[in-house]
Amino acid sequence: MDMKFERTLLCVIVALSIILTASFGVFAAEEPVTIKWWTFSWWSGITGQEVSTDEHEYTGLDWPRYKAEQFQEMYPNVNIEIELLDWGKGRQKLDIVSAAGKGGPDIITEDGPNILKYAKYGAIEPIEEFLTPEEMLDYYETGLEAAYMDGKHWYFPWKFSPTNLAANRKLWDDRGVSNLLPTEGDRVWTYEEFLEAAKKVTHDINGDGIPDIWAYAHWLKPVGLKYGIEPFMLGYGGSIFSEDGKTVVLDTPENERGLQFLVDLQDVHGVMPPGSAGFDIDQADNLWNQGKLAMRQGQTAVKQAMDAAIREGTLEEGVIDLHPIMYPSDLPEHNTKTFVVVHAIAVFKQEDDYKKKMVGEFAKFLTTPDNIIEASTAGYGFPSRKSSGELYSDDEYMQYMQRTVKYGSPDFANPFYHTVSRQFITPMLQAVFSGQKTVKQALEDATRDANRYLEQQEEAFKKK
Numbered sequence: 526m527d528m529k530f531e532r533t534l535l536c537v538i539v540a541l542s543i544i545l546t547a548s549f550g551v552f553a554a555e556e557p558v559t560i561k562w563w564t565f566s567w568w569s570g571i572t573g574q575e576v577s578t579d580e581h582e583y584t585g586l587d588w589p590r591y592k593a594e595q596f597q598e599m600y601p602n603v604n605i606e607i608e609l610l611d612w613g614k615g616r617q618k619l620d621i622v623s624a625a626g627k628g629g630p631d632i633i634t635e636d637g638p639n640i641l642k643y644a645k646y647g648a649i650e651p652i653e654e655f656l657t658p659e660e661m662l663d664y665y666e667t668g669l670e671a672a673y674m675d676g677k678h679w680y681f682p683w684k685f686s687p688t689n690l691a692a693n694r695k696l697w698d699d700r701g702v703s704n705l706l707p708t709e710g711d712r713v714w715t716y717e718e719f720l721e722a723a724k725k726v727t728h729d730i731n732g733d734g735i736p737d738i739w740a741y742a743h744w745l746k747p748v749g750l751k752y753g754i755e756p757f758m759l760g761y762g763g764s765i766f767s768e769d770g771k772t773v774v775l776d777t778p779e780n781e782r783g784l785q786f787l788v789d790l791q792d793v794h795g796v797m798p799p800g801s802a803g804f805d806i807d808q809a810d811n812l813w814n815q816g817k818l819a820m821r822q823g824q825t826a827v828k829q830a831m832d833a834a835i836r837e838g839t840l841e842e843g844v845i846d847l848h849p850i851m852y853p854s855d856l857p858e859h860n861t862k863t864f865v866v867v868h869a870i871a872v873f874k875q876e877d878d879y880k881k882k883m884v885g886e887f888a889k890f891l892t893t894p895d896n897i898i899e900a901s902t903a904g905y906g907f908p909s910r911k912s913s914g915e916l917y918s919d920d921e922y923m924q925y926m927q928r929t930v931k932y933g934s935p936d937f938a939n940p941f942y943h944t945v946s947r948q949f950i951t952p953m954l955q956a957v958f959s960g961q962k963t964v965k966q967a968l969e970d971a972t973r974d975a976n977r978y979l980e981q982q983e984e985a986f987k988k989k
Contacts, residue, residue, distance in 0.1 A: 555602040558883045563608045563630035564589050565615060567868070573829065573903030576837055585609055588903060589634075596890050603883055613749065616943065623648040624985065629873050631884045634891075637671050637680055637867035641940035644679040645986050650872040651677035655885035663894075667930065668909045671867045671938045680869035681892045684906030687929045688752055688864040691823025694848040696738055696816065700726050711928055712850040713861050716760070716786055719853035723796040726819045740796035741820045744806040745958060748951045750943060752864035753822030755950065756934075758783035759862040760854030765936040765945065771983075773945060773975040775953075776968045785964045788957050802959035816844045823849050825905035828922055849925050851932065865933030868906065941979060949975040 566585025569575065575583045586609050593605035608630070610618065616639060622629030623643040633640070643649050652661075652672070661669065661678070668682025697703035705722035707714045723740035730737040743754045755765065763779035766772065791797040798804065798812075812818040814834065821827070828847060834840035854860040870888050875881035890896065894912040901908045901916055907927055908916065917923035936942060953971040956962040962970070 556879065557602050557604070558880050559604045559606060560632060560884055560887055561606050561608065561630040562589065562593070562632050563610055563615070563619070564634040565610050565612055567634070567900070568829070568904045571903070573905070588900070592891060592896065596887055600883065600886070605887070619643065631873055631875065631880070632870065632888055633873070634683065634868065634870050636943065637682070637869040638938055638940055638942045640680045640869055640871045641674050642944070643871070644674060645940060648874055649679050650874055650881065651679055652681055653677060654881070655872070655889060663910050663912050665909055665911060668867050672869065674940070680871040681888050682909035683868045683870050683892060684897060684901045684904060684909055685930055686825060686866050686868060686906050687926055687933065688822065688824040689926070689929050690820050690850045690852055691827045692820050692848040692850055693813070693816065693818065694846040695844070696819045697726055698846070700728065702726055706848060707850050714851070714853050716853045716855065720794065723790065724794060727796040736795070737817060739798055739812065739818055741790060742798050742804065742809050742812060742818055743801065743822060744804050744809050745802050745951065745954050746805050748947055750946045751950055751954060752937060752946065754787065754954065755946070756852040756863050757787045759934060759936070760852055760860050762855060762860050765942065766939050770939050772979065773972050775975070776972040781964055781968055784957065784968065788964060791958060802955045814840050814844070825923065825926055829905040847922060849922060851929065861932050862934040863929060863932045864937045865930050866937060867909065941982070944978070945975050948978070
């Protein structure tokens with residue numbers, strides 16, 4: 526064979542080899558990946574401002590689908606499957622797959638405390654796998670501290686959501702007792718001040734001897750989180766969990782005093798509707814929207830729902846004059862406590878390195894400063910990243926809500942708060958409000974049963 530031809534042929538072979546190697550390298554880097562994203566209905570529509578019509582109904586899937594499409598344009602080899610979870614059964618499903626270590630999602634949007642519980646089962650990847658120390662510095666310390674457990678951070682903080690009390694100031698003005706509402710500073714007040722105000726605003730209009738305007742109401746059914754009612758118990762200096770977070774400590778004089786105060790609002794003072802044990806959220810919403818309820822659980826979603834109802838024409842403008850306030854406490858400057866949760870994004874354990882990288886890229890995409898701004902404004906929350914900036918400079922309500930984040934209790938960040946509240950505190954509340962148990966007996970029973978559950982969980986973690 527001619528030497529010149531041999532050299533030419535060799536060059537061609539080498540060139541083809543380089544091309545094929547490069548081609549297979551690109552193919553390998555862009556192998557098809559399916560990411561399962563489990564999420565809840567955080568708001569309807571993309572912006573949270575859309576109004577459903579007979580022709581089109583907006584749902585909690587709209588924003589997730591929008592974000593999935595954007596990411597898939599960046600990474601055509603990625604397919605994102607979205608499952609919208611029910612707020613009750615969805616969390617039970619996540620508990621099951623986390624404990625089993627299989628059958629779950631690749632990524633979730635969920636409350637931070639629950640993610641910490643899944644992490645205890647070994648089901649979650651720490652975010653140190655995906656973020657540099659410099660990138661983590663852009664997250665507010667409050668979010669990172671809440672995500673920290675056993676030496677690692679287990680979720681990407683997404684947005685903050687505080688809870689307090691909401692008052693309909695119009696009812697207080699109509700009654701001529703708006704001076705009894707706290708208005709200065711962070712609007713903290715004592716139990717005595719709360720009770721005096723509640724008695725003055727509760728009244729009968731039609732003369733049948735039954736109040737038409739109630740001071741306060743809360744739903745105790747169905748079984749679920751009661752973060753809007755537990756701060757009444759904690760305001761005397763009580764706690765749900767021990768300082769190390771490992772045991773439940775409901776059975777204390779402080780919690781007994783706070784829970785008795787709540788029960789007396791219904792049974793002794795008559796400022797809550799009777800039958801609270803069977804009261805549900807629809808009944809509370811109806812009283813509120815009809816202008817018959819002076820105070821209720823308050824959070825950013827209350828304003829969101831009110832604004833949406835006015836836009837949709839189901840609530841007449843002027844019926845509610847929204848005025849946020851803090852829960853009562855024995856010593857406001859020390860004991861005022863409230864529920865503050867970090868809504869978060871977490872990556873479930875991955876066996877394939879390339880897929881883990883892509884799921885991490887999707888988590889980072891969902892928590893870019895711009896996407897956090899979108900989620901915060903649509904869901905009436907507060908951004909978890911410093912570079913997202915100030916969103917509510919012209920909104921007095923939201924500015925106040927943001928100030929209350931500092932009153933968040935560590936009890937509500939505990940990995941088992943959601944389960945303890947749902948499975949043990951709700952039945953306890955229903956028992957005392959229906960008169961089936963004394964306050965002391967209910968607290969003792971709930972403490973005992975909850976700690977048995979925590980002991981069982983600890984044994985399960987050891988086996989994992």
